[in-house]
Amino acid sequence: MSETTSETTSETAYEGTRPLRERAVELDAVDPLAAKRDLFALDDDVVYLDGNSLGALPAHVPARVADVVQRQWGELRIRSWTESGWWTAPERIGDRIAPLVGAAPGQVVVADSTSVNVFKAVVAGVRLASADPRRTDVVVDATTFPTDGYVAESAARLTGHRIVPVDPADPAALRAELGPTTAVVLLNHVDFRSGRLHDLPALTAAVHDAGAVAVWDLCHSAGALPVGLDAHGVDLAVGCTYKYLNGGPGSPAFLYVAERHQAAFDSPLPGWNSHADPFAMSRDYAAVDGARRGRVGTPDILSMLALEAALDVWEGVTIEEVRAKSLALTDFFLRCVAEYAGGASVTSVAQVTPVTPAEHAARGSQVALRCGEAPVVMERLIARGVVGDLRRPDLLRFGFAPLYVSFADAERAASTLAEVLAELRA
The missing domain is CATH 3.90.1150.10 (Aspartate Aminotransferase, domain 1)
Incomplete structure (x- = not known):
């Protein structure tokens, strides 16, 4: 790099x-x-x-949030879903984050927490790899933030897969674990303890050489350094917005779904917000097009619009x-x-x-x-x-x-x- x-x-x-x-x-x-x-x-x-x-x-964020509370919620009330753009906020804000992680528009959606998005990404990655029944392994960063490990292990149990922990600081050891049984590889771009930056381009290429799906956690790199999701062919990625993106405590996370995978992206958490016709209230699920498939339930508007305001500091x-x-x-x-x-x-x-x-x-x-x-x-x-x-x-x-x-x-x-x-x- x-x-x-x-x-x-x-x-x-x-x-x-x-x-x-x-x-x-x-x-x-x-x-x-x-x-x-x-x-x-x-x-x-x-x-x-x-x-x-x-x-x-x-x-400037407190004044913007006050407007959301007092005018958009207090005065416009339900009308704000359309008149204030609440409904489209997850993908609109995702498109503002996209340049900071090297993604073209239409591939990043803001929704839920990092942990929930890790679950979506790992299970969806397993489903993308499911055409080959030999792919039974989920390789996980052994030094990962604990929640990523917990979620990945649960996702593996639910899908009948095996967890294989590997330290990405040792690329040779990681490559040695990759092969025809590998379905998904979940790695952290920056180690939360040491601050070590892992080689995303080279490791993503190694994962693809093995025929597996690369999922990256960008919590400690988004807003701090170039990521290049599109340029390096990353499949799926997640990240938080309350660190270097300054979105506020508990601000919603983001999910990246590469355009080439969007038609096949099968979220394990289908919800009415990701339905092709959400207000039809159909009993049968039909996924919406694009990265919006990563949405689940009603967006957390207050924290989401605080994040949108915070992103103004990135202008220029x-x-x-x-x-x-x-x-x-x-x-x-x-x-x-x-x-x-x-x-x-x-x-x-x-x-x-x-x-x-x-x-x-x-x-x-x-x-x-x-x-x-x-x-x-x-x-x-x-x-x-x-x-x-x-x-x-x-x-x-x-x-x-x-x-x-x-x-x-x-x-x-x-x-x-x-x-x-x-x-x-x-």
Whole structure:
């Protein structure tokens, strides 16, 4: 995989003789995305590095949601399904997300939760592969977010298939498991613990070489880096919208169904919203055309329209620009951590060890540091206004959302981390 970096933000030309704090100011001054920060509701005294769990609130969203509640619901009431466009929101918003994941219009629908969409995708993938009775295996990322594993295992039981766990960080091991018995492969684009970016193009090609269906979970990559679903021939994909897409807590997820599979996409959760004639209230199910087959029940309009409003912050931004800044931010943060909390001073502070790959081609938009005192370290960081998160037992996670995280944020987070570590070893 190749990655795009920016001359104005790349740390390859960093002059180590200058203080890192000064360098942060310089990088922020030439950051083409710096103005986007003003679009978010952020406190000046807090460094928010948890957008990989919950994205920050775009400042204009509350007023838009108030309009949905007060006017569209309060005044128009049932008329809003047509007059306010509620009925078409799932595919309309899906088409706004599509460019951020490299999909053409008509292939992304916003509906339900990530977990529900994983179930739809795995079972539908099994059904796509069902023409060959030898295909009895569902290969699953062994390091996956637990829910993906739970759902895949249940889907396998329901369809009479076998679960085969494989670590995608070892491509050779994954390829060794693929073969004529493989039906579906469910993988995470970015590992939620380590921040490792898996090679979607190469692994998708390997899955297809084995004649299987590739399903990708994009929760930690959508809105943070280029995905290229169409370009790389992905079959099905799911993703959440409350992380780097800033849709709000519990905002609905999305489902991608490649155009070539839409006519055969057989959802295990048929509902009236995906019926070809939903208001006929027919007892017999006839699926609607296109990705709308991924709809099930009545859309959750309040959170869905909050998400639609939040996506306005992406106007005028390309995902390549976001990726360039993401890499520069994580490079800079790692440099700051090495200088402030490593090197000659390492014997006087609690140690932190990066587990996120140094190579750009294998790094998402978060940095994970292993630390034996991780719980107390994160507690003290948050108390001092540096908000990351913890993955037990020993991982500190820092998510870098390029639309609102600055280089000054990265430097302050690293310096505060060093202070906390020093205190623990004093």
